[in-house]
Amino acid sequence: MDDAAIRFEHVTKRFGSQVVLNDVSLAFPAGKTTVIAGGSGQGKSVTLKLILGLLQPEAGKIFVEGQNIVGLGRRQLNEVRRKFGVLFQGAALLDSLTVYENVALPLEERTSLSREEIRRRVTESLVQFDLAEHGDKYPAQLSGGMRKRVGLARALQLEPSIMLFDEPTTGLDPLKAMDIYDLFYHTQKLYGFTSIIVSHDIPKIFNLADQVVILAAGRFIVFEDPSEIWTSDRPEIRDLVNRVMGTVYNSKLVEATP
Amino acid sequence: MRGLIERMGGLGLYYLHDLGRMGIFLFQCVQGIFRRPFRFRALVRQIGLIGVDSLPVIFFTGAFTGMVLGLQGYYSLRKFGSEGMLGSAVALSLFRELAPVLTALMVTGRAGSAMCAELGIMRNSEQLDALECMAIDPFRYLVAPKFLATLISLPILTLFFDLIGIYGGYLTGVSLLGVNAGAYFAGMEASVVNKDITLGLVKALVFGLLIVWICTGRGYFVHVIRNAGFGAEGVSKVTTQAVVVTSIAILVWDYIITALML
Numbered sequence: 456m457d458d459a460a461i462r463f464e465h466v467t468k469r470f471g472s473q474v475v476l477n478d479v480s481l482a483f484p485a486g487k488t489t490v491i492a493g494g495s496g497q498g499k500s501v502t503l504k505l506i507l508g509l510l511q512p513e514a515g516k517i518f519v520e521g522q523n524i525v526g527l528g529r530r531q532l533n534e535v536r537r538k539f540g541v542l543f544q545g546a547a548l549l550d551s552l553t554v555y556e557n558v559a560l561p562l563e564e565r566t567s568l569s570r571e572e573i574r575r576r577v578t579e580s581l582v583q584f585d586l587a588e589h590g591d592k593y594p595a596q597l598s599g600g601m602r603k604r605v606g607l608a609r610a611l612q613l614e615p616s617i618m619l620f621d622e623p624t625t626g627l628d629p630l631k632a633m634d635i636y637d638l639f640y641h642t643q644k645l646y647g648f649t650s651i652i653v654s655h656d657i658p659k660i661f662n663l664a665d666q667v668v669i670l671a672a673g674r675f676i677v678f679e680d681p682s683e684i685w686t687s688d689r690p691e692i693r694d695l696v697n698r699v700m701g702t703v704y705n706s707k708l709v710e711a712t713p
Numbered sequence: 714m715r716g717l718i719e720r721m722g723g724l725g726l727y728y729l730h731d732l733g734r735m736g737i738f739l740f741q742c743v744q745g746i747f748r749r750p751f752r753f754r755a756l757v758r759q760i761g762l763i764g765v766d767s768l769p770v771i772f773f774t775g776a777f778t779g780m781v782l783g784l785q786g787y788y789s790l791r792k793f794g795s796e797g798m799l800g801s802a803v804a805l806s807l808f809r810e811l812a813p814v815l816t817a818l819m820v821t822g823r824a825g826s827a828m829c830a831e832l833g834i835m836r837n838s839e840q841l842d843a844l845e846c847m848a849i850d851p852f853r854y855l856v857a858p859k860f861l862a863t864l865i866s867l868p869i870l871t872l873f874f875d876l877i878g879i880y881g882g883y884l885t886g887v888s889l890l891g892v893n894a895g896a897y898f899a900g901m902e903a904s905v906v907n908k909d910i911t912l913g914l915v916k917a918l919v920f921g922l923l924i925v926w927i928c929t930g931r932g933y934f935v936h937v938i939r940n941a942g943f944g945a946e947g948v949s950k951v952t953t954q955a956v957v958v959t960s961i962a963i964l965v966w967d968y969i970i971t972a973l974m975l
């Protein structure tokens with residue numbers, strides 16, 4: 456249909472009287488990285504859940520690779536979901552399965568590959584994500600960063616064409632966060648998927664972005680060039696920039712004060 | 714006044730909605746049982762958790778219930794000089810009433826609460842969302858093995874309770890109080906008919922369904938249950954609620970089934 460992997464057309468999402476998305480339209484270009492930023496509770500996670508069909512909008516259409524997913528039945532939705540890989544905020548690994556079993560799960564449930572082929576692929580990706588010696592551990596025995604790596608390995612098993620990341624680095628120290636971003640950068644180069652990243656890591660995350668979307672007061676504000684954000688004169692953007700830059704300046708001030 | 718009526722109406726609508734949600738949930742569970750591929754290993758594991766692991770609890774409950782029935786039965790029957798009826802009194806109370814009800818209540822406390830908490834935690838940590846996003850049906854993958862395992866385990870546990878209870882009654886009635894051993898078993902054989910055993914097993918099946926339906930359903934819907942709160946608190950409140958509601962439902966249905974099948 457067009458070069459957008461995902462397209463929102465006049466989408467409105469409400470919870471009771473609270474309007475989370477107010478008649479928004481937006482295209483997420485295929486093969487590119489879109490970063491969604493915005494204050495807490497502005498509807499970033501809701502946006503991802505709408506894309507996944509976990510929530511239904513009150514109005515509007517959401518196209519995934521040309522197909523409107525609003526109002527689809529379970530069976531059709533499952534077909535569409537094959538295209539997605541999702542890394543949830545807490546990784547959402549199944550507690551009752553080991554690391555190995557978690558990564559193998561999509562292959563066992565959604566493909567007819569032989570046991571040996573599954574073993575080969577899973578072992579390979581455990582090595583790729585530096586998890587080779589942790590295959591027998593349970594999620595509760597892992598650190599936050601390891602869990603995210605397992606989540607990423609699991610999400611990539613079915614070779615999705617679209618990857619969604621909800622705050623992939625929250626709760627990690629800055630160095631580990633950089634590791635995760637490195638991993639993104641390389642896996643995206645490798646697989647060439649469309650990615651949508653929800654993140655608070657402003658301004659670091661902008662280095663990865665082809666397009667930045669700021670969510671404020673139920674609206675998407677789109678920047679095709681992330682550097683425009685710093686010079687924008689829209690009040691809600693200035694506010695965000697001031698807050699982000701404020702923390703940078705303040706920390707410098709603290710350092711400079713004797 | 715208007716506020717009150719509005720609030721009552723809202724509450725009524727909420728419960729109606731909740732009931733509808735649970736109805737659809739049950740329907741989806743049944744569908745999940747028939748979806749392929751069937752997870753046989755998960756079923757075996759759940760039978761272990763729900764059935765086998767409940768054996769010790771059922772053993773003690775059954776033994777002491779039978780023992781107390783022996784004592785109480787002896788005391789009442791002796792007033793009419795018919796201690797010889799002790800065997801049939803113990804067996805009929807167990808088969809028809811006490812074994813299914815007490816087994817179900819014990820399984821609710823042990824396994825039902827665990828199922829509810831497990832699903833609630835999976836909901837809160839987005840594990841259920843993750844399954845759906847991987848296009849893995851949570852009903853087939855998670856709920857169906859629990860459903861079948863409970864429906865298989867409850868009748869077997871109930872029969873086990875019957876057996877242990879009868880020997881508990883024997884222990885107090887015959888060994889302790891000196892009722893004739895032959896009379897204890899002969900009376901039982903003469904009075905217990907197939908219908909009594911069937912009644913007990915029908916109850917066990919219905920109670921099993923109530924346990925697994927209510928407990929998994931409450932956990933699955935932890936995020937939309939009124940006043941439950943969020944996170945760990947939500948899970949603990951919903952688990953308590955599931956145990957209470959299941960126990961009451963068991964007692965209500967016990968009455969209904971008895972009345973229908975008398």
Ligand SMILES: Nc1ncnc2c1ncn2[C@@H]1O[C@H](COP(=O)(O)OP(=O)(O)OP(=O)(O)O)[C@@H](O)[C@H]1O
Pocket residue numbers: 470475494495496497498499500501502
């Ligand atoms: N299932 C739901 N029912 C009712 N309200 C909801 C639901 N999910 C989200 N909301 C509301 O929608 C708004 C947006 O939530 P969302 O989780 O998308 O925020 P967010 O932008 O991801 O915030 P954060 O950065 O803190 O994760 C919030 O005000 C939240 O209370």
Ligand SMILES: [Mg+2]
Pocket residue numbers: 499500501621
């Ligand atoms: Mg969020």
